[in-house]
Amino acid sequence: MKLTMLFVLLLTFTVLQPAYGQGNSSKAIAIFIDGNPLQVKKEAFVEGERLFIPLRAVFEQMGWGVEWEDKTISLSYQSNAASFGIALVLGDLIDDEDQLRIIKGSTFLESGFFIRMTDAAVVWNAATNQLHITSGNPENGVWGELQGGEEVPEDVERELSEEESIAVNFGKYEVPPTLKALIDVEAELAKEGYELWNVLGFYPSLGHSGYFNSPVDVVTFGWTGGDGEHFGFLTDFGSAVNLEEAPIVMVSPMNFDQPAVVVANNIREFMRIVMKDPSLLFMGYEDEQAYLQSEREMWEELEREYGIEETEADRLEKRAVVQKLEQTLKPPIIDDVYRYSENVALEREKSIVVPTLDKLGVTNVVRSDAGKLHPPLTVDEEMEASDLTGLLDRATYSQKLALIRDVNLSPIDYGDEFMETLTDAMMNMGLQDEVARFQAMYSFYY
Numbered sequence: 001m002k003l004t005m006l007f008v009l010l011l012t013f014t015v016l017q018p019a020y021g022q023g024n025s026s027k028a029i030a031i032f033i034d035g036n037p038l039q040v041k042k043e044a045f046v047e048g049e050r051l052f053i054p055l056r057a058v059f060e061q062m063g064w065g066v067e068w069e070d071k072t073i074s075l076s077y078q079s080n081a082a083s084f085g086i087a088l089v090l091g092d093l094i095d096d097e098d099q100l101r102i103i104k105g106s107t108f109l110e111s112g113f114f115i116r117m118t119d120a121a122v123v124w125n126a127a128t129n130q131l132h133i134t135s136g137n138p139e140n141g142v143w144g145e146l147q148g149g150e151e152v153p154e155d156v157e158r159e160l161s162e163e164e165s166i167a168v169n170f171g172k173y174e175v176p177p178t179l180k181a182l183i184d185v186e187a188e189l190a191k192e193g194y195e196l197w198n199v200l201g202f203y204p205s206l207g208h209s210g211y212f213n214s215p216v217d218v219v220t221f222g223w224t225g226g227d228g229e230h231f232g233f234l235t236d237f238g239s240a241v242n243l244e245e246a247p248i249v250m251v252s253p254m255n256f257d258q259p260a261v262v263v264a265n266n267i268r269e270f271m272r273i274v275m276k277d278p279s280l281l282f283m284g285y286e287d288e289q290a291y292l293q294s295e296r297e298m299w300e301e302l303e304r305e306y307g308i309e310e311t312e313a314d315r316l317e318k319r320a321v322v323q324k325l326e327q328t329l330k331p332p333i334i335d336d337v338y339r340y341s342e343n344v345a346l347e348r349e350k351s352i353v354v355p356t357l358d359k360l361g362v363t364n365v366v367r368s369d370a371g372k373l374h375p376p377l378t379v380d381e382e383m384e385a386s387d388l389t390g391l392l393d394r395a396t397y398s399q400k401l402a403l404i405r406d407v408n409l410s411p412i413d414y415g416d417e418f419m420e421t422l423t424d425a426m427m428n429m430g431l432q433d434e435v436a437r438f439q440a441m442y443s444f445y446y
Helices: 055-061 111-118 162-170 177-191 196-200 267-276 288-306 312-329 340-350 385-394 397-409 416-428 432-441
Strands: 003-010 030-033 045-047 050-054 065-069 072-079 087-089 100-103 106-110 121-125 130-134 218-223 230-234 248-251 260-264
Touching: 030 055, 050 055, 050 111, 050 121, 050 130, 055 065, 055 106, 106 111, 111 121, 162 218, 162 432, 177 196, 177 267, 177 312, 196 267, 196 312, 218 248, 230 260, 260 267, 260 340, 267 312, 267 340, 385 397, 385 416, 397 416, 416 432
Parallel strands: 003 087, 030 130
Antiparallel strands: 003 072, 045 050, 050 106, 065 072, 100 106, 121 130, 218 230, 230 248, 248 260
């Protein structure tokens, strides 16, 4: 089945020159889409506290069709995932200078509006002046929920500012020393012409993930640049003493059954693994020989099928990046890197007190629940808020946490009253940070 979405934008154009604002925005902001540089040489720019991106270049590289007719821009998106059509006349929503800029014949769209249209994730690294856009599912965007001809609601919430996103993401926690050092190293390497992502397979970031099935007790710190995949600190509902020692999860939002998997005991061990090879986070090998054989076969296939081969420049960049990271971070030595993440996952499984649908489970047990059983609770879309209240009143603390994980994973629209009852219970449990992340992901409930 083919999904077709058509957005018709009626615009009154305001021709302006960019007024660059914060950070290093006086320099060109390079754009990467799903890890790949923007093919057309257009840059983003910051004006005040808002970010503007080149409309045609970005949308076309993301697979959208862009057509101009008089003062109308038609954007079309097609997918095999579903079948529905939509046409929106957005009128006054972008018929002003808050959402659109026309500069020397090029059209720039405000990033918050772009995010709501496309469900993409946008992360700007001010230190390196790089903008990373990770494709989402347009059907999940605010506009994808509207049917043709309906008005855009007036109460559509704005996106979080960079400062707000960081505050929601980290909550009570400080940015850990290793992450701070990694961000500094990234900036230093960029000055030397090296890119951290080319070696580690991710770039660091401090903002909130925004994906509905990213666990609410995860603090995001890095993105791979593909399919919304990101890494985060698993706080186990705020029980981690600090993020430097918190377990690391890899979150794959497109894996709806098990989006988050524990891949490292802490960020320092995580860095040791990715400095060797990021694939070791999700691939297990018997020993070094098996790993090297797999590496040879991978490069042979890439060269045979796509003409891609590892160059001397690639090897030089990896050596330079790894050496810099080694000197700065001094990550611990790990005896068996080849089965490391597999062993970490097994240890996590042993520590689970209450299993959950996402398989992360709950490891927390409070003293008042010692000796009690914690069978998983079941909720469905038919459950009323009053039933949820009764269920929570009888549940142990660990059961409540498991229920929160299961609701977090589920795409079901439980309704306003249900969600308000759940978040009220979370606040009473002292889970203010988790509620803030919940509300940032599910802002349409509030």
